[in-house]
Amino acid sequence: MIFQRLILLCVLSLVLCIGLVRGESVDDPYQIVEKHYAAVGGLEVLKAQRTTFTHGTVSIEGAGLKGTFRQWDERPLKMRQEIDLKVVKTVFGDNGDYAWSVDPNKKILVQRDERTMQEREIKKLMNEYRQLEPNSPYFKLSYKGVKRVDNEDCYAIEITNTINEDTLLNYYSTSSFYLLKAVSIKPAMEQQISYSDFRQVEGMILPFREIVETLPTHERQVFEYTEYQFNVEIEPPLFEPPQTDVEDFQFVNGVSAEDIPFSFTENHVYLFVNINGKEHLWVLDSGAGASVIDSSYAAELGLELEGPVKGIGASGTVDFYFVTVPSYTMGGIRFNEQKVVAMNMRNLFQRVLGLDVVGILGYDFLSRFITKIDYANEKISFYHPEKFGYKGNGKLIDSPLEHNMFSLPITIDDTYSGKWILDIGASGEDFHYPYARDHNLLNLKGIDVMAAGAAAEFMVRTSQFKTMSLDGFTIKNPLIGVPRAEGQGAFSHRGVVGNIGNSFLRHFVLYLDYKDQRVILEKGDNYDKEFPKPKSGLQLLYNPDHDIEVHFVSPNTPAEVAGFKKGDIIKTINRIDVQHYDGIIAIRKLLREKAGTTYTFEIVRKNQRIEKQLTLQDLY
Numbered sequence: 001m002i003f004q005r006l007i008l009l010c011v012l013s014l015v016l017c018i019g020l021v022r023g024e025s026v027d028d029p030y031q032i033v034e035k036h037y038a039a040v041g042g043l044e045v046l047k048a049q050r051t052t053f054t055h056g057t058v059s060i061e062g063a064g065l066k067g068t069f070r071q072w073d074e075r076p077l078k079m080r081q082e083i084d085l086k087v088v089k090t091v092f093g094d095n096g097d098y099a100w101s102v103d104p105n106k107k108i109l110v111q112r113d114e115r116t117m118q119e120r121e122i123k124k125l126m127n128e129y130r131q132l133e134p135n136s137p138y139f140k141l142s143y144k145g146v147k148r149v150d151n152e153d154c155y156a157i158e159i160t161n162t163i164n165e166d167t168l169l170n171y172y173s174t175s176s177f178y179l180l181k182a183v184s185i186k187p188a189m190e191q192q193i194s195y196s197d198f199r200q201v202e203g204m205i206l207p208f209r210e211i212v213e214t215l216p217t218h219e220r221q222v223f224e225y226t227e228y229q230f231n232v233e234i235e236p237p238l239f240e241p242p243q244t245d246v247e248d249f250q251f252v253n254g255v256s257a258e259d260i261p262f263s264f265t266e267n268h269v270y271l272f273v274n275i276n277g278k279e280h281l282w283v284l285d286s287g288a289g290a291s292v293i294d295s296s297y298a299a300e301l302g303l304e305l306e307g308p309v310k311g312i313g314a315s316g317t318v319d320f321y322f323v324t325v326p327s328y329t330m331g332g333i334r335f336n337e338q339k340v341v342a343m344n345m346r347n348l349f350q351r352v353l354g355l356d357v358v359g360i361l362g363y364d365f366l367s368r369f370i371t372k373i374d375y376a377n378e379k380i381s382f383y384h385p386e387k388f389g390y391k392g393n394g395k396l397i398d399s400p401l402e403h404n405m406f407s408l409p410i411t412i413d414d415t416y417s418g419k420w421i422l423d424i425g426a427s428g429e430d431f432h433y434p435y436a437r438d439h440n441l442l443n444l445k446g447i448d449v450m451a452a453g454a455a456a457e458f459m460v461r462t463s464q465f466k467t468m469s470l471d472g473f474t475i476k477n478p479l480i481g482v483p484r485a486e487g488q489g490a491f492s493h494r495g496v497v498g499n500i501g502n503s504f505l506r507h508f509v510l511y512l513d514y515k516d517q518r519v520i521l522e523k524g525d526n527y528d529k530e531f532p533k534p535k536s537g538l539q540l541l542y543n544p545d546h547d548i549e550v551h552f553v554s555p556n557t558p559a560e561v562a563g564f565k566k567g568d569i570i571k572t573i574n575r576i577d578v579q580h581y582d583g584i585i586a587i588r589k590l591l592r593e594k595a596g597t598t599y600t601f602e603i604v605r606k607n608q609r610i611e612k613q614l615t616l617q618d619l620y
Helices: 004-016 029-038 043-047 114-127 295-300 346-353 433-438 558-562 583-590
Strands: 051-060 065-074 078-084 089-094 099-102 108-111 139-149 152-161 167-173 179-185 190-201 204-215 219-230 249-251 256-261 263-265 268-275 278-284 292-294 306-312 317-325 328-330 333-335 338-343 357-361 370-374 379-383 395-398 407-412 416-422 429-431 447-452 457-464 467-470 473-476 479-483 498-500 508-513 518-523 538-542 548-553 569-573 598-605 608-615
Touching: 029 139, 029 152, 029 167, 065 306, 139 167, 152 179, 268 357, 292 295, 292 317, 295 317, 295 338, 346 357, 346 538, 346 583, 407 498, 429 433, 433 479, 447 548, 538 583, 548 558, 558 608, 569 583
Parallel strands: 278 357, 292 338, 416 498, 429 479
Antiparallel strands: 051 065, 051 219, 065 078, 078 089, 089 099, 099 108, 139 152, 152 167, 167 179, 179 190, 190 204, 204 219, 249 333, 256 379, 263 268, 268 278, 268 328, 292 357, 306 317, 317 338, 328 333, 370 379, 370 508, 395 518, 407 416, 407 467, 429 498, 447 457, 457 479, 467 473, 508 518, 538 548, 548 569, 569 598, 598 608
16 A cells, blocks of 8 residues: 555665765766766676665654564565554565565455556666666666755756656765655656665665655655665565465355345445444445545544545545454455544535445455446345356456556547546546646536545536447447546546546446456446436535535536526425425436426525526536
C-alpha cells in the first residue's frame, strides 16, 4: 500500500546517491554523473557490490506511526523489502523472474501488470549502468541548469527512457557532487526524495537519512538508516514470495456462496455485513485498493484508529486511519479479523441517498474470491479460487492487477481507445482529465453536473457518445463524464483513459478473478436495454435537517428554466408531501421519466413558499 512505489527509488538511491568530488562547473550531464560516480573510486567499486543489506527506522510525519525497515538487494533485479509500522506490516519482493507483494492482511499478489514489467526492465538496465552510455537506446540524460536545493546549488540532470513515460530528476551538489534530491515523476504520482546525513561506509559516501514526499498527498516518510552491508550472503528463498497464500475466510456451506441478493441502488451494489450481531449496508467496490470502514462506525464498535495517513480518492486527497475490524459475516461467508482503513464516508451516503452505509468492501474482500455479479437479476456469487472452473461462453479478458485494480481495453466511438480502470464502486463512466485534455474532449457539448467523492465535490460535464466497445461487445449511447478541472484525485491519473463503472457493467454478468488476474464478461439479461437518463438538470441532497434540498442546477436544463436555485427546499411534488415518497431515490426516479412529463413543485426559499413547474426533456 503505502511503500510499494518506494522500492525502485530506494534501490536507485544505492546506485546513484554516492560521491564526493570537487571539480569545475560543467554542463555535460554525462560528465556530471561520471564525477558523481568517481567520488567512490569509479564504477568498478560499485559493480563489485553484488549484494546489499540495509536496515533502519521509518516514520510517517504527522501520523504517529513509527517502525522499522529492512531491505535486501542482489543485482540486477532481486530484492526484498520489509516495512513494519507495528499497526501494519508489508513485504515487497522480486525473485528475478517477477515482482510480488504481501499486504497487511498477508495476501500475496504477483505483480505482472505492464507498468511493473516496465519498471523492472528500467531497474535492470540502470543497475547495469546503461544510463551512462551517451548513445544508449534506452536512456537520455539532459542538463537542466543549476537549481537551488536546501540552500545549495545543484546540477539538475533529467533522465528519460524509451520504455515508459517516467522521468527522473537528480540534483547533484555543485561543490560536493552529492545527490541531494531525486524526483520521480510517474503518470499517477510524483515522489521527491531528499538525502542527507552523509557518512563514509567502506570507502563510499552514503546518505543515512531520506525524506520521501509523495504528491499529490504530500505525505512525508522519513527513513533513518542504521547500517549498510555489502556483499553479504543472501539465501535465494529470501527473494521468493510465501509458499502459501492467506485464507482468512470460511464458507458456511461448501466451497461457494451463490445467488446472494444484493441491492442495486442508483448504480451501486450494496450488501449487508454483520458485525457483532448487527447488520449494516456496505458498498462493493473493485476501485478501492483496500476495504474501508467509516470512522464513526468504527468508534461505535470501540475500535482503535491509528494514523492519520494520506490517501487519494476520486476527487483529491483524504486522511485515513488503520483499524482492525473484528470477525464479520456476509451472505454465507465468515471473515476473520482484518486490517482495513477507516475514513469519514457515512455522511456522504446519507446526504446523497439517505442510506446508512458504513463500509466499503474493496480489495481486501474481493481478492479472496472469484466473484460473479449478475446485475440484471441482482444476484452475486462468491467461489473459492482453488475450486472454481469457468464453463460459460463469455469473453475471458487478461487483466493484470495494477495497484490492486483490474483494467479493460475500451474503445469509444471507434476513436478513443486505451486502458480503463474497472470500478464497480463508480456509478458511471468518466474520462480522466489528462486524457480528455490531450484528445480535445474538454469542450464537448454536454450537461454540467456536480459529482462527489470522499475528498470533495468536483464538476463533471456528461456527454452522450455513440458506442462503447470491448472485445466484441458494444453498448450504444453511453453517457461519459469529463472532469472540468484536473484536480489532484484519481481522475488526474495520466496512465489510463478513464474509469468504467456500473452504467456500462450493468449490461453484463461480470466475473472478477483475482487469482488468475482476469475478467470474464457474459451478456446479461439487460444487455440491449436502454436505461432511463436524467431529464431535469436538478440535483437533490438531504440537508442536515433531513430536508430534500436543491444542491445544484445544471445550466441550460429544465431545472434552470423553471427557476430552481441552490438551497431550495422541496416540500411537495404534484401536491403530495415529499415525506410520502419513498425517499430521495424515488424522487430521482421521477426525474428520469418520459420527456414531456410535468411536475408541480412547492419549494421553500428564504422562508417563502413558491410553486415551480418542471417539464422533463431529453438532455442528450
